[in-house]
Amino acid sequence: MDYPVRSILPSSSLCSLYNARWGVCWMNFEVFIISIAVIAGLILLSIAVCCCYCCYCRKHSRGRPDEEEERLSRDREEKRMQSLQRKHERKMKHDEIRKKYGLLQDSDHPYSRFENE
Numbered sequence: 001m002d003y004p005v006r007s008i009l010p011s012s013s014l015c016s017l018y019n020a021r022w023g024v025c026w027m028n029f030e031v032f033i034i035s036i037a038v039i040a041g042l043i044l045l046s047i048a049v050c051c052c053y054c055c056y057c058r059k060h061s062r063g064r065p066d067e068e069e070e071r072l073s074r075d076r077e078e079k080r081m082q083s084l085q086r087k088h089e090r091k092m093k094h095d096e097i098r099k100k101y102g103l104l105q106d107s108d109h110p111y112s113r114f115e116n117e
Helices: 029-063 067-100
Strands: none
16 A cells, blocks of 8 residues: 555554554654654753753853963953053153253253243
């Protein structure tokens, strides 16, 4: 008998689900449906476990700073210290130039500015 192509499952009036075959004669339709359901269930379960595990790991990793964050904060602090040092060196250089040309108020340079009083 030809398979009824209009419906996925054959009607119970034609034959029982255990006697129905799908695609080839050796594949039992009932076993095929059960095996597909088990495989789909395992895939969904593994996806759910992976999502829960990832959420759990993210939750605990936020509580304590990891090595990457510590390294970034050390680098940031080091760059800030270098910036302050460069700023201090520029200020010293500018003060020397101001002293040379008598632009500093407390300068004892002989060529200092005259104050009009």
